[in-house]
Amino acid sequence: MTNLYDVIIIGAGPAGITASIYAVRKGLSVLVVTKDIGGQAAWSGDIENYTGYQFISGPELAAKFEEHLRKFNINLKENEGAVGINKTNEGLFEVVTTRGRYSSKTIIIASGKRSRELKVPGEKEFKNKGLTYCATCDGPLFRGKTVSIIGGGNSALDAALQLINLALHVYIINNTPNLGGDVVMRQKVISAKNVTILNNAQVSAILGDNLVNAIRIKKDNKEKDVAVEGVFVEIGLIPNSEFAGLVEKNELGEIKVDSYNRTNIGGVFAAGDVTDVPEKQIIIAAGEGSKAALSAFRYLAEKE
Amino acid sequence: MAKTVKVYSTSTCPYCIRAKQFLTENNIQFENIDVSADHAKAQEMIKKSGQMGVPVLDIEGEIIIGFDKERIKQALGI
Numbered sequence: 001m002t003n004l005y006d007v008i009i010i011g012a013g014p015a016g017i018t019a020s021i022y023a024v025r026k027g028l029s030v031l032v033v034t035k036d037i038g039g040q041a042a043w044s045g046d047i048e049n050y051t052g053y054q055f056i057s058g059p060e061l062a063a064k065f066e067e068h069l070r071k072f073n074i075n076l077k078e079n080e081g082a083v084g085i086n087k088t089n090e091g092l093f094e095v096v097t098t099r100g101r102y103s104s105k106t107i108i109i110a111s112g113k114r115s116r117e118l119k120v121p122g123e124k125e126f127k128n129k130g131l132t133y134c135a136t137c138d139g140p141l142f143r144g145k146t147v148s149i150i151g152g153g154n155s156a157l158d159a160a161l162q163l164i165n166l167a168l169h170v171y172i173i174n175n176t177p178n179l180g181g182d183v184v185m186r187q188k189v190i191s192a193k194n195v196t197i198l199n200n201a202q203v204s205a206i207l208g209d210n211l212v213n214a215i216r217i218k219k220d221n222k223e224k225d226v227a228v229e230g231v232f233v234e235i236g237l238i239p240n241s242e243f244a245g246l247v248e249k250n251e252l253g254e255i256k257v258d259s260y261n262r263t264n265i266g267g268v269f270a271a272g273d274v275t276d277v278p279e280k281q282i283i284i285a286a287g288e289g290s291k292a293a294l295s296a297f298r299y300l301a302e303k304e
Numbered sequence: 305m306a307k308t309v310k311v312y313s314t315s316t317c318p319y320c321i322r323a324k325q326f327l328t329e330n331n332i333q334f335e336n337i338d339v340s341a342d343h344a345k346a347q348e349m350i351k352k353s354g355q356m357g358v359p360v361l362d363i364e365g366e367i368i369i370g371f372d373k374e375r376i377k378q379a380l381g382i
Contacts, residue, residue, distance in 0.1 A: 129355050141339060
């Protein structure tokens with residue numbers, strides 16, 4: 001007989017880590033399975049809206065979350081993503097991962113979101129060869145170079161604010177008529193001297209030899225190549241919810257939850273960016289994680 | 305004899321921090337190379353690994369891209 005956990009938490013970003021801390025403190029037996037620790041928070045640039053920290057970088061906040069998580073004796077499986085969840089005949093759950101199968105009485109899905117891909121020729125070939133989805137991680141490698149950011153929302157602006165201080169020149173390739181995102185960030189980007197914003201423009205290919213040396217852009221029905229050494233893809237996010245076939249989702253693939261973080265399946269809860277909760281913020285994900293753990297605790301208490 | 309370990313990293317990348325933590329926890333001495341500060345070393349890393357993502361570990365000539373704990377353990381024999 002394998003271990004039967006009270007709760008298996010899928011994901012260890014702000015939602016999953018907070019859920020783990022709350023679940024353990026409620027005396028539940030917890031298993032965490034996760035691809036990585038920190039989630040998107042670990043990839044964020046400057047964070048100025050997490051209460052208690054007037055300013056903290058994404059990696060620093062993620063490290064603090066991780067430190068808090070490791071303070072407890074939590075069974076943690078890293079580098080191990082979920083690939084499926086099943087309900088057993090006994091009313092229990094089975095979580096299938098890339099490395100094993102685990103049983104539990106409840107599940108909290110907190111698997112977050114991942115970067116959307118461009119789906120253009122050259123994207124796969126040049127990944128990590130000039131093309132990256134993480135300006136925070138790889139930005140410093142492009143010091144003094146000409147780079148491009150694909151996208152026009154807050155994540156593109158965040159990348160731009162990091163890169164304007166490092167790169168020689170920054171092109172922003174935005175496929176809408178105007179940049180979106182927060183006004184404060186937008187103003188900072190627009191007023192930077194080394195930025196060229198190309199609105200109504202689409203990227204149609206990534207070009208290069210061993211490393212990226214240009215991008216092909218379509219604007220006003222004309223194609224042209226722009227010489228760049230870096231391509232930062234910032235075109236939004238998609239939920240990591242494919243493995244959760246059991247639960248109901250919205251048209252974006254986000255898991256539907258009620259205000260108690262319950263999904264349509266009794267015993268399965270979800271929290272954070274993978275859900276349809278309005279607003280995706282670190283502090284909201286953390287709060288949702290705590291709610292989901294308390295709901296799972298209540299569900300177990302009522303059953304027993 | 306202890307193997308020579310180099311870690312090519314940037315100060316902002318979470319997996320670089322994790323990789324270095326892992327080495328420290330296992331009492332492995334390593335040379336940390338901040339490729340954001342040292343352009344020549346950045347080129348050296350790109351040449352060695354054929355790519356630009358960090359971290360890159362050079363363990364006695366064996367190149368490991370990313371924080372691949374299993375491969376790192378194997379290369380170090382720990």
